[in-house]
Amino acid sequence: MSRPTPLRDVHESLGATLTDFAGWLMPLRYGSESAEHNAVRQAAGLFDLSHMGEIFLTGPQAGQALDYALVGHLSALVPGRARYTMIVNERGGVLDDLIVYRLGDEEFMVVANASNYEKVGNELKERAKSYDVVVEDRSDQYALIAVQGPRSQEILATLTDADLDGLKYYAGLPGLVDGRNALIARTGYTGEDGFELFVANEDAAPLWHALMAAGEPYGIRPAGLSSRDTLRLEAGMPLYGNELSAELTPFDAGLGRVVKFDKPGDFVGRSALEAVKDDPPRRRLVGLVARGRRVPRHGYPVTKDGAVVGEVTSGAPSQTLGKPIAMAYVDMGVEEGLAVDIRGSQEPMDLVELPFYRRKK
Amino acid sequence: MSNIPNELSYTKEHEWVAGLDDGLTVTVGITAYAADALGDVVYVQLPEVGSTVEGGDSIGEVESTKSVSEIYTPVGGEVVEVNQAVVDDPSLVNSDPYGEGWMFRVRMEGDTEDLLSAEEYAALTSGES
Numbered sequence: 001m002s003r004p005t006p007l008r009d010v011h012e013s014l015g016a017t018l019t020d021f022a023g024w025l026m027p028l029r030y031g032s033e034s035a036e037h038n039a040v041r042q043a044a045g046l047f048d049l050s051h052m053g054e055i056f057l058t059g060p061q062a063g064q065a066l067d068y069a070l071v072g073h074l075s076a077l078v079p080g081r082a083r084y085t086m087i088v089n090e091r092g093g094v095l096d097d098l099i100v101y102r103l104g105d106e107e108f109m110v111v112a113n114a115s116n117y118e119k120v121g122n123e124l125k126e127r128a129k130s131y132d133v134v135v136e137d138r139s140d141q142y143a144l145i146a147v148q149g150p151r152s153q154e155i156l157a158t159l160t161d162a163d164l165d166g167l168k169y170y171a172g173l174p175g176l177v178d179g180r181n182a183l184i185a186r187t188g189y190t191g192e193d194g195f196e197l198f199v200a201n202e203d204a205a206p207l208w209h210a211l212m213a214a215g216e217p218y219g220i221r222p223a224g225l226s227s228r229d230t231l232r233l234e235a236g237m238p239l240y241g242n243e244l245s246a247e248l249t250p251f252d253a254g255l256g257r258v259v260k261f262d263k264p265g266d267f268v269g270r271s272a273l274e275a276v277k278d279d280p281p282r283r284r285l286v287g288l289v290a291r292g293r294r295v296p297r298h299g300y301p302v303t304k305d306g307a308v309v310g311e312v313t314s315g316a317p318s319q320t321l322g323k324p325i326a327m328a329y330v331d332m333g334v335e336e337g338l339a340v341d342i343r344g345s346q347e348p349m350d351l352v353e354l355p356f357y358r359r360k361k
Numbered sequence: 362m363s364n365i366p367n368e369l370s371y372t373k374e375h376e377w378v379a380g381l382d383d384g385l386t387v388t389v390g391i392t393a394y395a396a397d398a399l400g401d402v403v404y405v406q407l408p409e410v411g412s413t414v415e416g417g418d419s420i421g422e423v424e425s426t427k428s429v430s431e432i433y434t435p436v437g438g439e440v441v442e443v444n445q446a447v448v449d450d451p452s453l454v455n456s457d458p459y460g461e462g463w464m465f466r467v468r469m470e471g472d473t474e475d476l477l478s479a480e481e482y483a484a485l486t487s488g489e490s
Binding site for chain 2: 017028029032033034229293294295297316343
């Protein structure tokens with residue numbers, strides 16, 4: 001049985017197509033996913049992300065515990081700022097990618113993917129055992145609503161006195177939104193400017209309605225998981241289970257920069273990652289743009305002259321480029337003459353560097 | 362509620378069939394239920410005109426943002442026409458699945474798959490939605 005989010009009734013009243021995702025009943029789309037995608041690129045979209053996990057670490061050694069448990073240097077984070085990081089196993093394989101917010105000197109919030117947060121919560125509790133810190137999975141208490149797109153600041157500003165101008169990318173601050181307590185974070189997964197609002201479950205539906213009303217003059221639309229996936233793909237952002245897995249290290253994924261070897265103390269995965277950090281990678285994560293109209297999809301082989309030289313990790317038609325695009329792991333040095341085997345037919349592809357889409361500042 | 366025209370016949374694979382009564386040439390498309398389930402259709406591949414097909418064969422495909430589905434022919438015979446408009450503008454499958462979004466026409470020769478009435482198809486899809 002899929003778990004509903006606190007916004008389930010709202011989604012149903014909007015006529016959403018609901019789908020099971022990581023054990024949650026989530027809106028896939030409300031009408032046309034292409035229209036939702038374009039709304040986020042051109043105006044704003046509203047997402048229910050309540051399936052994401054929120055794990056809190058509170059106590060004098062919260063920062064040190066995270067330094068040991070994760071690959072990043074989280075104790076160096078200034079209160080109010082956030083960092084993209086990862087949790088790996090002893091072999092250096094990625095268990096999840098995370099955003100960690102430092103809420104105060106002794107309080108951090110770890111945001112984990114829906115499919116992984118129980119595993120991440122359990123690992124954090126285990127890894128933090130010898131530290132003076134309390135680890136608490138509060139995912140059940142929090143809803144998460146994201147407003148994303150070039151008009152999102154104007155929309156949010158009508159509902160809050162919080163200093164949005166002063167809120168940097170990858171920062172978060174507590175504030176009142178429509179009179180409700182929220183953690184307002186300038187983060188997102190769409191390649192656009194935008195905000196993620198962490199609120200108590202009971203505040204989710206009223207806040208959703210307030211944001212829809214405030215955003216209406218700006219062209220806001222509710223947006224589902226389908227458009228979220230095409231937006232993040234255009235922005236070249238990895239998805240756990242597609243570009244990231246326990247079989248790959250952060251270096252394999254081209255994200256070795258998140259591993260901070262120079263932080264103090266040991267961390268889980270350090271020795272395994274130090275052993276591979278200078279190895280020449282066998283494959284790298286690249287973008288593919290289809291010349292034709294058929295769509296390369298997750299798991300399809302990338303070929304050159306009939307030989308397999310890689311594998312597609314994510315693929316979809318791109319609204320912004322007007323062509324199918326994909327992320328794929330491709331053997332080093334292979335750049336020309338690529339194709340993707342789409343159900344038996346070799347469809348020509350051009351290799352490009354990621355991301356496919358970068359917003360204008 | 363998806364719209365299920367009474368005068369058409371249907372397959373379990375969510376195709377509709379029109380023109381069975383004259384017994385010569387039938388028109389095939391996918392149902393509104395299938396189009397809704399797929400989401401925005403971005404690519405349609407149709408069979409070659411002149412090709413001979415057997416009832417139940419996979420003879421094309423429909424891709425949407427999130428998925429790909431095969432198109433089956435419910436009747437055997439010769440493909441006599443395909444809808445180039447839907448190849449050029451796949452969104453017709455979403456906007457007018459029983460009209461401008463039709464897919465192909467077959468001159469019936471072989472056997473016909475077991476087809477469903479509108480009522481039977483409605484029962485099938487209400488169990489899935």
